[in-house]
Amino acid sequence: MWERGRPPRKQRPAPLILPASALVSPPPPRFVFPRSLFALAARAMPSRRPSPVILLLLALAFALLFLLLSPSAPSASRLSHSFVSTSPSSSASSPPSPVKIYLYDLPSKFTYGVVRSYMSARGPSGSPDAAAVLADEELRYPGHQHSAEWWLFKDLRRRGPRDRPVARVDDPAEADLFYVPFFSSLSLVVNPIRPPAAANASDAAATVGPSYSDEAMQDELVEWLERQSYWRRHRGRDHVFICQDPNALYRVVDRISNAVLLVSDFGRLRGDQASLVKDVILPYSHRINPFKGDVNVDSRPALLFFMGNRYRKEGGKVRDTLFQVLENEGDVIIKHGAQSRVSRRMATQGMHSSKFCLHPAGDTPSACRLFDALVSLCVPVIVSDHIELPFEDVIDYSNISIFVDTSKAVQPGFLTSMLRRVSSERILEYQREIQRVKHYFEYEDPNGPVNQIWRQVSMKAPLIKLLINRKKRLVERGTNETDCSCICSTPSEISTAG
Incomplete structure (x- = not known):
C-alpha cells in the first residue's frame, strides 16, 4: 500500500558491472514498410489499368504515410502544425513563462x-x-x-x-x-x-542574558x-x-x-x-573542498572510504554492523568521527584518494556525505533502502553511484568483493558522469542547485492551483473535507483533482 500522500519508492537497479564492449549503443532500428499495406493497395486497385490521377493520389498518400510512420520523421503534432501555419514566427517555440x-x-x-x-x-x-x-x-x-x-x-x-x-x-x-x-x-x-562558564549563578545570568x-x-x-x-x-x-x-x-x-x-x-x-x-x-551543501583534478584511478589507492559517526539510532544502526565487517579490510578506510575542522580535513584527503565512498543511512535516509563524495569524484556506494534523491528527473543516479540493499551490504565480504570486480574503465565512466552533473550539487554555481530547486518548485505550481480549485468546488458543494485530505495520495487522484 502507498503511504498517504506519498508515491511508492522506486526500486533501485542492482549495480551492473559490464565490459566496455557491452556499453556500445545498439544500431538504430531500420524502418520496414508494412507488407500488408502493399496488399491492401493491390486489392483496392481496379483490374483495368488505373488512370494517372489515381496513381498520383496513391503515390502522395503512401509518401505521407511513410513520413508519419518513419522513426526519423517529425512528430504528428509538429507536422500538423506546419500545415496550419508556415510563418517563421510560429516555428520557434517560446520558453514557458516563469x-x-x-x-x-x-x-x-x-x-x-x-x-x-x-x-x-x-x-x-x-x-x-x-x-x-x-x-x-x-x-x-x-x-x-x-x-x-x-x-x-x-x-x-x-x-x-x-x-x-x-x-x-x-x-x-x-x-x-x-x-x-x-x-x-x-x-x-x-x-x-554548553553555556559559557561563570563564577557563580548571578554572573552566569548576567553573562548569558535571555536565551534563544x-x-x-x-x-x-x-x-x-x-x-x-x-x-x-x-x-x-x-x-x-x-x-x-x-x-x-x-x-x-x-x-x-x-x-x-x-x-x-x-x-x-x-x-x-x-x-x-x-x-x-534538496541537496545538502557539501562541507569538504571539491576535487580539482581530472578523472583518475591510479591516484586513488584506497578501495572504499567512510568517516562519520559509528553509532546512530533507528535506520542508522546498520553503520555499526558495517564497521564490524569492513574495519579489517586492508584497502578500506573506515573511521569514527564527528563534525570538526580536523575531521573535514581528514575526510577531504580520504575522499580525494579513494575510488568509492560509502554512504550508509544515518538517523534519516540521506546525509551531507553523499554530496561530499560527488564533488570529490568518489563514486558513492549508497546503502539506504528508503532514500529519495534531489533532481531525479534530470540526474540518473545509477550512472554516478552504486545502490546496495542493506541486507546484502552487511554480509561479510559482499561489498568489497563486489567493488573489486568493477573495472578501472567503469570507474572512470562513473567519474566522467559525476563531472558532468556535479554542478547540480554546488550552490556557488549560478546554474547549480538554486536554479534546479526553483525549477522543481515551479513544476508544483500547476498542481497547487489544481488542488486549490478542487478544494473550492468541494466547499461550494458543501463537502466536509479535512485539510490534509486535499493532498493527493496517488497519481490517479492528481488526474481527477481537476
Missing part, C-alpha cells in the same frame, strides 16, 4: 536575526557582540550543510535573470507562490552546546503568517517553506503541512505531512 513568486518581508528576526543570534551565542564570553553592529548585507551565513535556506533567500533578494524558472514579484496579488524565508535549520542550532528559543520562533512565525490575508486565503497551500534539517519546523509542521516543503528527505515526516507529490527534495 512562475511568479512573492518573497515575504518577514521581520528580520526570522532571517538576518537568526544569523546574528547564532554568531552571538558562539562568541567569546564577555566580548562585544560583533554581529550586532554589522549591516544585514555584511553578515555571512555560517558554514553549514543546510545552507540552502541562505542561498535561496539571497537569490530572490538579488532578483536573478529573467530566464529563471521563477520570477519575483512585488505585488502579492500577482503571485502564484509565496516564499517564507525563515532560516529554520540554523534556528534549530543557534544555542551553544527555536520553538518560540516557530510559534511566532506561524502566528505572524496566520495574520496575513494571503495565508488565510488558501490555508497556506500556495506557500513554500524550507526545512532542510530533519528536525526543522518540527513543532509547527502539522500547521504548515498544506504548503510546499523543501526538505532533504522524508525521514522524520509522516505521509500526511510531506509527499513527493507536493514537496521538493
Whole structure:
C-alpha cells in the first residue's frame, strides 16, 4: 500500500558491472514498410489499368504515410502544425513563462536575526557582540550543510535573470507562490552546546542574558503568517517553506503541512505531512573542498572510504554492523568521527584518494556525505533502502553511484568483493558522469542547485492551483473535507483533482 500522500519508492537497479564492449549503443532500428499495406493497395486497385490521377493520389498518400510512420520523421503534432501555419514566427517555440513568486518581508528576526543570534551565542564570553553592529548585507551565513535556506533567500533578494524558472514579484496579488524565508535549520542550532562558564549563578545570568528559543520562533512565525490575508486565503497551500534539517519546523509542521516543503528527505515526516507529490527534495551543501583534478584511478589507492559517526539510532544502526565487517579490510578506510575542522580535513584527503565512498543511512535516509563524495569524484556506494534523491528527473543516479540493499551490504565480504570486480574503465565512466552533473550539487554555481530547486518548485505550481480549485468546488458543494485530505495520495487522484 502507498503511504498517504506519498508515491511508492522506486526500486533501485542492482549495480551492473559490464565490459566496455557491452556499453556500445545498439544500431538504430531500420524502418520496414508494412507488407500488408502493399496488399491492401493491390486489392483496392481496379483490374483495368488505373488512370494517372489515381496513381498520383496513391503515390502522395503512401509518401505521407511513410513520413508519419518513419522513426526519423517529425512528430504528428509538429507536422500538423506546419500545415496550419508556415510563418517563421510560429516555428520557434517560446520558453514557458516563469512562475511568479512573492518573497515575504518577514521581520528580520526570522532571517538576518537568526544569523546574528547564532554568531552571538558562539562568541567569546564577555566580548562585544560583533554581529550586532554589522549591516544585514555584511553578515555571512555560517558554514553549514543546510545552507540552502541562505542561498535561496539571497537569490530572490538579488532578483536573478529573467530566464529563471521563477520570477519575483512585488505585488502579492500577482503571485502564484509565496516564499517564507525563515532560516529554520540554523534556528534549530543557534544555542551553544554548553553555556559559557561563570563564577557563580548571578554572573552566569548576567553573562548569558535571555536565551534563544527555536520553538518560540516557530510559534511566532506561524502566528505572524496566520495574520496575513494571503495565508488565510488558501490555508497556506500556495506557500513554500524550507526545512532542510530533519528536525526543522518540527513543532509547527502539522500547521504548515498544506504548503510546499523543501526538505532533504522524508525521514522524520509522516505521509500526511510531506509527499513527493507536493514537496521538493534538496541537496545538502557539501562541507569538504571539491576535487580539482581530472578523472583518475591510479591516484586513488584506497578501495572504499567512510568517516562519520559509528553509532546512530533507528535506520542508522546498520553503520555499526558495517564497521564490524569492513574495519579489517586492508584497502578500506573506515573511521569514527564527528563534525570538526580536523575531521573535514581528514575526510577531504580520504575522499580525494579513494575510488568509492560509502554512504550508509544515518538517523534519516540521506546525509551531507553523499554530496561530499560527488564533488570529490568518489563514486558513492549508497546503502539506504528508503532514500529519495534531489533532481531525479534530470540526474540518473545509477550512472554516478552504486545502490546496495542493506541486507546484502552487511554480509561479510559482499561489498568489497563486489567493488573489486568493477573495472578501472567503469570507474572512470562513473567519474566522467559525476563531472558532468556535479554542478547540480554546488550552490556557488549560478546554474547549480538554486536554479534546479526553483525549477522543481515551479513544476508544483500547476498542481497547487489544481488542488486549490478542487478544494473550492468541494466547499461550494458543501463537502466536509479535512485539510490534509486535499493532498493527493496517488497519481490517479492528481488526474481527477481537476
